[in-house]
Ligand SMILES: *[C@@H]1O[C@H](CO)[C@@H](O)[C@H](O)[C@H]1NC(C)=O
């Protein structure tokens with residue numbers, strides 16, 4: 372009698388536990404589905420639209436963005452003796468550096484662009500990778516020079532402008548545009564445009580709540596390794612200007628640096644003179660056979676111990692036969 376009662380209770384308890392567990396499980400699945408369904412909306416749509424396995428988003432340069440509201444006007448990009456080509460710019464009142472300077476002077480960072488072109492001239496197999504292409508001064512100059520370019524930017528507005536510039540210059544066939552940020556992993560990144568420098572962005576990593584971001588102020592970060600299939604075995608020169616995400620991009624690019632023949636890497640050094648990131652960037656690159664040079668004076672390599680007094684931009688060179 373007694374034991375039967377206990378068994379009955381036990382069975383009841385077990386049944387209850389089962390029911391509880393099932394209910395809990397159903398709720399768990401529902402909640403999980405809702406949450407991931409929501410946070411992955413952009414990832415999924417990107418994947419579906421592009422039909423790509425990963426999150427690399429190739430921008431459609433056949434589309435017409437010529438009436439995009441951020442295009443203030445289109446002027447000619449003139450870099451010394453290089454052939455000129457149209458470039459669309461922001462309102463100089465909101466883009467006090469790049470756009471304003473291009474409107475007034477016709478170019479931006481022309482000494483560095485000329486260095487890149489002179490390197491390309493010396494090696495017809497080199498392609499140009501423009502990481503953080505902004506409105507495309509380097510991309511347009513190099514494409515007009517006649518070399519293939521792959522350009523990446525997190526800000527869709529920049530790519531809409533650059534697409535328009537490429538179409539006006541009949542250069543879309545030379546350039547692949549990619550709408551992503553670069554980081555050490557795939558993640559949603561938000562950004563804020565700086566008030567005086569629209570092209571430059573303040574990146575916000577680890578965005579969890581994407582409902583406060585739109586396509587205008589967020590992008591999907593990919594790792595450099597995600598680009599490797601597009602560029603495997605090619606010889607490239609990279610210009611990297613990605614708002615202090617340089618180290619992250621390198622960490623996410625270990626395979627990339629093995630399988631893409633990166634011969635030159637031009638990067639801003641001004642943020643890294645003192646930083647820990649700077650030390651780790653030096654380590655990453657020197658381990659892979661790169662040496663730092665002043666991009667304008669390529670005859671003398673820079674000394675690692677002097678990194679605080681390196682110029683604002685540094686050119687890392689892997690193949691030393693190239694030093695002039
Ligand atoms: C790119 O845009 C053009 C013009 O809108 C369109 O005809 C074409 O189908 C698009 N290509 C892709 C791959 O979406």
Ligand SMILES: *[C@@H]1O[C@H](CO)[C@@H](O)[C@H](O)[C@H]1NC(C)=O
Nearest residue numbers: 538539540541542543544545
């Ligand atoms: C545009 O470029 C193509 C080759 O890429 C050339 O065949 C065509 O004539 C060019 N059109 C104009 C208007 O320059």
Ligand SMILES: *[C@@H]1O[C@H](CO)[C@@H](O)[C@H](O)[C@H]1NC(C)=O
Nearest residue numbers: 406409579580581582583584
């Ligand atoms: C995300 O942001 C929206 C808009 O600000 C807010 O309504 C929502 O509660 C936030 N969600 C979470 C999980 O923080």
Ligand SMILES: *[C@@H]1O[C@H](CO)[C@@H](O)[C@H](O)[C@H]1NC(C)=O
Nearest residue numbers: 561562563583584585587588
């Ligand atoms: C992103 O842009 C939208 C409008 O395009 C704006 O409503 C929203 O506040 C912006 N989010 C952030 C975090 O700046």
Ligand SMILES: *[C@@H]1O[C@H](CO)[C@@H](O)[C@H](O)[C@H]1NC(C)=O
Nearest residue numbers: 600602603604605629630631
């Ligand atoms: C890349 O180059 C390596 C060495 O030259 C070769 O073994 C490999 O097959 C190449 N891969 C592709 C995809 O071309």
